[in-house]
Amino acid sequence: MNFLTIQDVSHVYFSKQTSTTALHDISLTVNEGEFISIIGPSGCGKTTLLSIIAGLIKPTVGTVILDNEPIHMKNKKTGYMLQQDYLFPWKTIEENIFLGLKLTNQLTNKTKIKTLSLLKKIGLSNVKDQYPSQLSGGMRQRVALVRTLATDPKLLLLDEPFSALDYQTKLTLEELVYLTLKQFHKTAVLVTHDIGEAIAMSDRIYLLSKGPGKVAQVFTVPKELRQLSPLEIRNSEQYNELFTIIWKELESLEGKN
């Protein structure tokens, strides 16, 4: 069943003097529990598309349907994870992970216990009374994941959540986030500059071209690969083949700009 449907979406940014067409005629569908990635040259409209899916920007043309309803700004079905963790430095880790629940009036004993057990599962229950500055970048992103999952969103939007991390931490977090989302049967849309990350984590990869952003190609990650975890995928031969194909396509798109 289509869980997320993006239908004929175009978006133009207007200012007093100029207009920029960021997206042109984008259509795609995502089933419940699927993980898709959006890649493409810088400025092709990836973040704009994610903001439209989140309901933060209304597209100039087209519709976004999430779980059978048109998307709107205050929807509680979407959770966002960004490159920066945006944890509040003056709040403890425990206060930070309860924040979304508090803001949406969902903070109860039951949701507190559930969120703390998620923190434990992710290996961070020992830091709940510490402050973000006392944690490493990777630990803070794990906390950000717990905070995002605390409100139980059905759709996770991930905007380059690992790009500020060192390589080792990034691989570990890809694995952790992927397995956690699969365990809770979440649907996810990842924006990334990293082809390897897109292959390691996604069922499908949408390659956008620039000026304005359009869907240039869709790559389906082979079923045999999807039986494996992200770390295992990165070590497989098929991964290298797919990586080379996507790399060449991306390079040819960048050459056209």
Ligand SMILES: Nc1ncnc2c1ncn2[C@@H]1O[C@H](COP(=O)(O)OP(=O)(O)OP(=O)(O)O)[C@@H](O)[C@H]1O
């Ligand atoms: N608020 C805005 N006002 C005007 N133009 C904008 C605005 N935000 C983005 N744009 C333009 O829209 C286009 C798409 O931008 P967007 O940030 O969505 O691309 P992106 O693929 O996420 O880029 P990057 O990979 O560099 O992060 C670009 O030409 C950008 O300059």
